[in-house]
Amino acid sequence: MINIDNITKSYNGNYKAVDDLNLEIKDGEIFGLLGPNGAGKTTTIKMITGIIAPTMGNIEINGININKEPVKAKEQFGYVPDSPDMFLRLKGIEYLNFMADVYGVSIEDRLTRINEMSQRFEMSSVIGDKIQTYSHGMRQKIVLMGVIIHRPKVWILDEPMTGLDPKSSFILKEMMREHADAGNTVLFSTHVLEVAEKVCDKVAIINKGQLIFNGTLDNMRNEFKANESLEEMFLEMTGNE
Structure with a gap:
């Protein structure tokens, strides 16, 4: 909410x-x-x-005030900005692991979730490529995958x-x-x-x-x-x- x-x-x-x-x-x-x-x-x-x-x-x-408890509040959501042009020098899998580290997602859970999302968004074949080589749409998908990897409500x-x-x-x-x-x-x-x-x-x-x-x-x-x-x-x- x-x-x-x-x-x-x-x-x-x-x-x-x-x-x-x-x-x-x-x-x-x-x-x-x-x-x-x-x-x-x-x-x-x-x-x-x-x-x-x-x-x-x-x-x-x-129920958490974003200004008073910013870190706790930010744990509650995943945010996709209006531009996906970020972390371009990282590989897709590196970005996803970075986001999983930020939110404390276990190795077992992240592997399962990355596999599921990669298949669903048809990103499995490019997950090891650098984000800067992706099309705009592919960048949008990798950013989306990264922000929901911790299953925010x-x-x-x-x-x-x-x-x-x-x-x-x-x-x-x-x-x-x-x-x-x-x-x-x-x-x-x-x-x-x-x-x-x-x-x-x-x-x-x-x-x-x-x-x-x-x-x-x-x-x-x-x-x-x-x-x-x-x-x-x-x-x-x-x-x-």
Whole structure:
């Protein structure tokens, strides 16, 4: 579970990238964070993960305050950033073992998990190659494998489908559903509204740093009193034509 209470992020004491945001993301949910470019999605995710501190407000992950107990809170989640270009000089297997070491995963457990994920994402044949030789999609997959190797209850994914081929995208959506159905939490941001419409249990729409909708797609349709697509409702709410 993720609790976001009255979060604000100001820059230069003036501009508010995120303005008094409140969200509760429950266990068992796939929760989509939507919004146009510059809306505050990535800033919100960086505050949730402890990369940047909020100007005001509190964030708890499974009841642990990310700012007061950062290490303990970060043990609760796996985070996939919006760019997979990291640890490029390491081999795929070296990166996975490094991440397993960071989270204290036993040798036996990591071998089993690496084997399972490599097969599922069709990475077995390149796991011994350097990450810098990977395509963008392959880098995205190896980063994803690394952040979930310790089986965190909370997944936080920033634009996770970017660069993935259709099959890998399908597998990731399948894994997200399995993770949520097991009573865990999945938060992801996306620009691909069709993905959100098909995958999410709930969505929040942020525009200019402010929350303008939070609920299910049925809630949204009832609010609009129309059987519109998510794209049509999104454009109407954010004023993008």
